[in-house]
Amino acid sequence: MSTTTPSDDIGTRLRLVRQIYGLTQRELARRAGVTNGAISLIEQNRVSPSISSLKKILDGIPLSLADFFTHNFSASDQVFFAAADLAEIAYGESISMRLVGGNLKKRALQMLQETYQPGADTGEEMLRHQGEECGIVVAGSLTVTVGAQEKTLHPGDAYYFRSDIPHRFRNPGPLPCHLISANSPPSF
Amino acid sequence: MSTTTPSDDIGTRLRLVRQIYGLTQRELARRAGVTNGAISLIEQNRVSPSISSLKKILDGIPLSLADFFTHNFSASDQVFFAAADLAEIAYGESISMRLVGGNLKKRALQMLQETYQPGADTGEEMLRHQGEECGIVVAGSLTVTVGAQEKTLHPGDAYYFRSDIPHRFRNPGPLPCHLISANSPPSF
DNA sequence: TCCCGGCGTTTAGAATATTCAACAAATTTA
DNA sequence: TAAATTTGTTGAATATTCTAAACGCCGGGA
Numbered sequence: 251m252s253t254t255t256p257s258d259d260i261g262t263r264l265r266l267v268r269q270i271y272g273l274t275q276r277e278l279a280r281r282a283g284v285t286n287g288a289i290s291l292i293e294q295n296r297v298s299p300s301i302s303s304l305k306k307i308l309d310g311i312p313l314s315l316a317d318f319f320t321h322n323f324s325a326s327d328q329v330f331f332a333a334a335d336l337a338e339i340a341y342g343e344s345i346s347m348r349l350v351g352g353n354l355k356k357r358a359l360q361m362l363q364e365t366y367q368p369g370a371d372t373g374e375e376m377l378r379h380q381g382e383e384c385g386i387v388v389a390g391s392l393t394v395t396v397g398a399q400e401k402t403l404h405p406g407d408a409y410y411f412r413s414d415i416p417h418r419f420r421n422p423g424p425l426p427c428h429l430i431s432a433n434s435p436p437s438f
Numbered sequence: 439m440s441t442t443t444p445s446d447d448i449g450t451r452l453r454l455v456r457q458i459y460g461l462t463q464r465e466l467a468r469r470a471g472v473t474n475g476a477i478s479l480i481e482q483n484r485v486s487p488s489i490s491s492l493k494k495i496l497d498g499i500p501l502s503l504a505d506f507f508t509h510n511f512s513a514s515d516q517v518f519f520a521a522a523d524l525a526e527i528a529y530g531e532s533i534s535m536r537l538v539g540g541n542l543k544k545r546a547l548q549m550l551q552e553t554y555q556p557g558a559d560t561g562e563e564m565l566r567h568q569g570e571e572c573g574i575v576v577a578g579s580l581t582v583t584v585g586a587q588e589k590t591l592h593p594g595d596a597y598y599f600r601s602d603i604p605h606r607f608r609n610p611g612p613l614p615c616h617l618i619s620a621n622s623p624p625s626f
Numbered sequence: 627t628c629c630c631g632g633c634g635t636t637t638a639g640a641a642t643a644t645t646c647a648a649c650a651a652a653t654t655t656a
Numbered sequence: 657t658a659a660a661t662t663t664g665t666t667g668a669a670t671a672t673t674c675t676a677a678a679c680g681c682c683g684g685g686a
Binding site for chain 4: 274275276286287289290291293294300302
Binding site: 260297298299300301302303304314315316318319320 | 489
């Protein structure tokens with residue numbers, strides 16, 4: 251499924267790593283103290299580098315041998331996500347959530363762009379789950395209840411709480427409310 | 439603390455791994471399809487092996503490159519433990535437990551040599567904990583209660599159950615009962 | 627005791643990796 | 657557009673690793 255490289259295809263793996271780090275063969279060669287030609291040959295799998303060479307090269311990134319062989323580098327470790335590409339997550343009629351990087355696996359963090367229509371409400375049966383979450387209101391206003399506390403937030407206002415504390419979100423205003431939130435660990 | 443090898447001391451690391459696996463240079467060379475001389479040179483750090491050579495060698499063990507660089511091989515991964523060296527764990531007056539490999543870290547399994555004096559009993563408030571456990575009676579007899587089931591085991595008899603099921607051990611006989619048991623994950 | 631077999635090590639030569647310098651293609655700058 | 661820069665690739669020379677065959681050492685069995 252993922253764009254992982256077989257562990258003996260050192261060349262492809264090195265090229266992928268180098269590109270992920272945004273380095274050219276020459277720049278990496280300079281940092282590593284080897285020649286660009288050597289890196290080129292390795293990346294084409296035309297030679298099998300010595301440990302010492304590979305170590306020098308990885309030091310220039312920098313990346314340990316263990317990490318190099320352990321990690322499943324993926325070209326789809328996407329960094330930028332167009333607004334249109336944010337995965338829509340249904341959450342009732344009047345609440346829309348758009349997930350940043352929905353295709354990423356194993357992430358430690360989740361970010362959502364949420365829209366609460368006027369009157370939208372996550373309900374009286376407060377939400378509770380593992381982890382922590384925070385958010386910032388971008389537009390409109392949002393009434394947030396966390397345990398015994400309640401506050402109506404306006405653009406620029408933010409919240410942060412442990413998610414196991416019962417919480418609730420409502421839009422009391424006449425305008426849609428836009429919110430950027432983050433959870434850890436991810437719940438979707 | 440541990441006898442770990444720096445990640446660039448490939449030679450020492452390879453020698454350690456090879457010895458842990460009980461292989462001679464010649465035997466490993468034969469399995470790997472390289473010469474014993476090559477392994478000798480690598481282990482002395484007189485050459486820095488190519489990835490292809492190192493991979494061939496590790497395939498002969500077998501061990502992946504990732505594992506080779508990731509694991510902290512330790513000569514003190516002790517295998518044999520003299521009876522006198524089993525750590526004594528107090529568990530009441532009439533029950534003695536002796537732990538195999540108490541000095542090992544991060545083990546996935548725990549083995550105990552237990553002795554129940556006549557009349558010994560873990561008590562009516564049944565034991566419950568995570569994991570699974572099993573054991574074999576070596577001498578004497580032992581009455582084991584697991585959930586609704588109860589049986590008196592004699593030498594050679596054994597048990598295996600999920601530890602979250604309430605359980606209890608008693609020695610109903612006139613002789614000490616010796617038992618070998620194992621838990622996973624470890625509870626001591 | 628001597629001999630045998632297995633052990634790790636060593637050496638010379640074959641095989642492979644790396645450097646150095648030049649090349650063509652793509653991109654940037656003027 | 658043309659010149660200049662930067663990119664990855666390549667060939668010849670050099671440096672390193674790997675093989676094959678020997679060596680010395682040690683322990684076990686006649």
